[in-house]
Amino acid sequence: MKRVCLITGALGRLGQAFCDAYADEYEIVGVYCNSTPKAAERPETVVDPLDLDRRTAARNAGPFLIKADLTADWELERVVELALARHDRIDLLINGAAVWTTGFSLADESRMGEFERLMSLNMLVPMKLAALIAKHFWRKEKKDGNTIWRRNAVNVSSTAGLQVAAKSQDRFYSVAKGALNHLTAHMAHDYAPLGIRVNAVAPTSFPRVIGAADVVKAIVGIDRGTCNGCVTVVDEHGTRIHK
Amino acid sequence: MFETAARPVPGEQPLHRAPLASIVVNRRWTRRVFPFRHIIARDVFSPGLYAELAATFRAVLALGLSDRRDPLRFSRTLANSNAYAWHLPPDADSPLSLFYRRDLHDILCGLLDIDATGDVAASLHHHRRGDLDGSVHRDLGLSYFTDQPRADGINPADLKRCNYTTGPTTADVKAREVVRAATMIFYLNNTEWHPGDGGETGLYASPTARPDKPAAVAPPINNSLIFFESTPDSYHCFLGNRASDRNSLVMWLHRSVDEVVRNWGQNVIYRWS
Numbered sequence: 201m202k203r204v205c206l207i208t209g210a211l212g213r214l215g216q217a218f219c220d221a222y223a224d225e226y227e228i229v230g231v232y233c234n235s236t237p238k239a240a241e242r243p244e245t246v247v248d249p250l251d252l253d254r255r256t257a258a259r260n261a262g263p264f265l266i267k268a269d270l271t272a273d274w275e276l277e278r279v280v281e282l283a284l285a286r287h288d289r290i291d292l293l294i295n296g297a298a299v300w301t302t303g304f305s306l307a308d309e310s311r312m313g314e315f316e317r318l319m320s321l322n323m324l325v326p327m328k329l330a331a332l333i334a335k336h337f338w339r340k341e342k343k344d345g346n347t348i349w350r351r352n353a354v355n356v357s358s359t360a361g362l363q364v365a366a367k368s369q370d371r372f373y374s375v376a377k378g379a380l381n382h383l384t385a386h387m388a389h390d391y392a393p394l395g396i397r398v399n400a401v402a403p404t405s406f407p408r409v410i411g412a413a414d415v416v417k418a419i420v421g422i423d424r425g426t427c428n429g430c431v432t433v434v435d436e437h438g439t440r441i442h443k
Numbered sequence: 444m445f446e447t448a449a450r451p452v453p454g455e456q457p458l459h460r461a462p463l464a465s466i467v468v469n470r471r472w473t474r475r476v477f478p479f480r481h482i483i484a485r486d487v488f489s490p491g492l493y494a495e496l497a498a499t500f501r502a503v504l505a506l507g508l509s510d511r512r513d514p515l516r517f518s519r520t521l522a523n524s525n526a527y528a529w530h531l532p533p534d535a536d537s538p539l540s541l542f543y544r545r546d547l548h549d550i551l552c553g554l555l556d557i558d559a560t561g562d563v564a565a566s567l568h569h570h571r572r573g574d575l576d577g578s579v580h581r582d583l584g585l586s587y588f589t590d591q592p593r594a595d596g597i598n599p600a601d602l603k604r605c606n607y608t609t610g611p612t613t614a615d616v617k618a619r620e621v622v623r624a625a626t627m628i629f630y631l632n633n634t635e636w637h638p639g640d641g642g643e644t645g646l647y648a649s650p651t652a653r654p655d656k657p658a659a660v661a662p663p664i665n666n667s668l669i670f671f672e673s674t675p676d677s678y679h680c681f682l683g684n685r686a687s688d689r690n691s692l693v694m695w696l697h698r699s700v701d702e703v704v705r706n707w708g709q710n711v712i713y714r715w716s
Contacts, residue, residue: 247482248470250463252553265476267648278676282479285674285706 209297295326346395388429545595624698642684
């Protein structure tokens with residue numbers, strides 16, 4: 201049986217690469233907001249009503265896409281409800297949605313609204329989404345069910361959050377990703393009693409320095425592995441656990 | 444019961460009872476996921492069968508409109524709608540009884556992977572020209588059915604014995620509670636539709652969306668249909684028909700209350716006001 205993956209930012213570079221490479225391995229529920237689906241067959245498929253394999257054709261038509269603004273709490277609830285309504289379970293959560301801003305001063309009061317939105321999507325949403333899945337499914341699962349199914353969450357962070365660089369142009373972004381790394385460690389601790397692992401992947405710039413496929417491969421490696429509370433760095437030097 | 448466009452030749456099988464493979468002529472139906480899962484299809488049935496369906500619609504409409512419940516005529520009694528409706532009786536044998544066929548029911552369920560009970564409510568809807576936008580709503584109200592299954596097991600609503608939204612009409616009648624699982628709207632007997640004419644079915648991502656700002660629409664083009672699952676997110680609405688009357692057949696499939704509670708919790712189910 202395929203593992204069910206809920207991925208946010210499904211139509212971004214990372215999400216698209218994941219959907220393209222692993223649609224056969226996962227039942228994917230993809231959440232997107234601003235991106236326009238690049239292939240018509242993703243949100244729209246053609247079916248023959250008189251020749252339908254009920255259990256497979258309906259579900260193997262590609263990722264099940266949900267358009268949602270995840271910074272709205274009711275949208276988060278809707279996403280979890282829809283994902284569970286469609287597949288009855290969520291085995292892997294990939295928190296891939298993020299916004300990125302650069303090049304302005306923290307002393308600029310007029311940009312504070314952008315900072316709040318960035319922190320919300322890049323840091324708070326991964327925490328809230330996991331908590332909602334726990335509320336609606338993981339916490340209700342039978343004893344050891346989450347462990348047997350190797351259920352886990354992967355937060356997509358960035359190398360920008362691994363070191364303090366005062367002159368970085370990615371001020372807000374690096375602050376949010378740094379917070380996400382810390383959050384990952386705390387989530388790993390708090391979800392362990394449920395049998396849920398929580399990890400982060402911290403890629404360098406892609407596709408400029410590495411390929412999106414490298415990041416996807418690292419995420420799938422985390423899903424297949426046993427690590428918990430780890431930040432996996434993916435950069436031009438390879439893939440490794442951040443010490 | 445009603446005159447149709449062409450009477451079947453004696454000894455020949457009426458079109459509405461023919462195998463679906465011979466009367467469903469468009470085998471390329473489109474499944475969309477935004478703003479929620481739905482199916483649309485045009486040129487659904489063969490021209491001959493469509494003509495019979497439209498003629499049956501006209502025959503009922505010719506009996507006039509009523510603002511009070513009248514089982515023989517289009518009546519204005521619907522929740523969430525300003526339409527005049529005529530309920531297809533459970534013993535229907537006209538071309539419209541096509542929509543009480545088990546094989547059609549099961550195909551629709553398969554398209555959206557729905558486990559339905561076989562309880563079906565079907566009615567013709569007529570919006571007079573100039574009707575305003577409806578309200579954005581979803582269809583998870585409790586519905587009531589008595590058991591009077593047809594030969595193939597489909598159990599149509601019998602409004603003489605049991606009110607669809609409030610339950611049995613007399614104390615000696617027992618009814619079951621179910622919830623709408625899916626809605627199919629088949630458009631027929633309309634004038635040629637053009638953008639700007641209105642009368643579409645609007646689909647919405649949010650219950651707070653303005654009716655005139657749908658995320659997607661299904662225009663009332665003859666011999667086309669829209670079909671969608673009833674979920675907490677399947678918000679939809681009738682859009683005002685400025686140019687001409689708007690006619691359709693609406694068919695509801697149903698699922699058990701338990702399944703709805705399992706999927707989405709008790710709170711999503713409501714009683715019709």
